[in-house]
Amino acid sequence: MKVFIVPPNSLILYDLVERFGHEPLSVMKAIRERVTDLEIDSPPLNVTPEDVKKGLKYAGVEVPSGIRGRLAIWGPLIDQAEAAIMMEDPPYSFGCVGCHRTNEMVKYLLRKKGIPILEVPYPEDEEGAKRMVSKIKEFLEGLR
Amino acid sequence: MESESETRMIVIAPTSDVTPDRVVRFVHSLGRPLTIKETCYGAMVEGSKEDVRAALKEVRKLDPNGIYSKIRGFPIGDTRRCRAHHGSRPGFTQLEKEWKDLSLVEKGLSAVERGEKATEPKKKGRIPVSKLKDIVDEVKK
Numbered sequence: 368m369k370v371f372i373v374p375p376n377s378l379i380l381y382d383l384v385e386r387f388g389h390e391p392l393s394v395m396k397a398i399r400e401r402v403t404d405l406e407i408d409s410p411p412l413n414v415t416p417e418d419v420k421k422g423l424k425y426a427g428v429e430v431p432s433g434i435r436g437r438l439a440i441w442g443p444l445i446d447q448a449e450a451a452i453m454m455e456d457p458p459y460s461f462g463c464v465g466c467h468r469t470n471e472m473v474k475y476l477l478r479k480k481g482i483p484i485l486e487v488p489y490p491e492d493e494e495g496a497k498r499m500v501s502k503i504k505e506f507l508e509g510l511r
Numbered sequence: 512m513e514s515e516s517e518t519r520m521i522v523i524a525p526t527s528d529v530t531p532d533r534v535v536r537f538v539h540s541l542g543r544p545l546t547i548k549e550t551c552y553g554a555m556v557e558g559s560k561e562d563v564r565a566a567l568k569e570v571r572k573l574d575p576n577g578i579y580s581k582i583r584g585f586p587i588g589d590t591r592r593c594r595a596h597h598g599s600r601p602g603f604t605q606l607e608k609e610w611k612d613l614s615l616v617e618k619g620l621s622a623v624e625r626g627e628k629a630t631e632p633k634k635k636g637r638i639p640v641s642k643l644k645d646i647v648d649e650v651k652k
Binding site: 374376377378379381382383385393394395396397398399402403458459461462463464490492493494495496497498499500501504 | 586591604608609610619630631
């Protein structure tokens, strides 16, 4: 099954989803399609007016451009998602995953979709990691 | 760049005995048409999806719970990201944090394999009224 991960570029979640036999939907794959396209319309990252229009599908025109820009890439992945794993309060909050409003919007879109969702806290100690891994394993095995 | 190509980051947990050098040599020894780059956290492997995934499957055998992987958007040596070309590497700080925490995830995976059950954290309860009264009395004094 296609599992959307939040944060969408998390190494830990990407690896665990793949390890337990599912396909992670990550932002890296979406970015790759843009940066390795032979026809680069808008260098360096090939963001085109089409992307801007795509973003409008998920957030209104009054929403800041940063949120619409992010949703232009993450939104189509959410559309494909059959399940989702969300990591709560990851200690990194900068770069492409640093926009809290986008993160809230992503959670809202996922919940609205009605797919199975697992919310796990970011592990801070050994026991936390054990809890996280066992919950993720149980969740992913239950999806089959 | 072919559409079926894939770039993978192979990240070694800090507690693992495997070194990036060993991973690189191991991938070379597989004899597959892959581009490999040694990094501080492990290695980057690039090639056709099938070759990359087959190599990753073999690499994981070196330390199943100590080697992690995710795909990378930009190809190896891409001038927009490669430091040799003064590219920016905005995702590295996140990768660094997650790399440090891989030792915890490794322990979690090993515990799950052993069938250990994780203990649930104690829920914070409400203060009983009697204790609250004691606190009020103490403050009043």
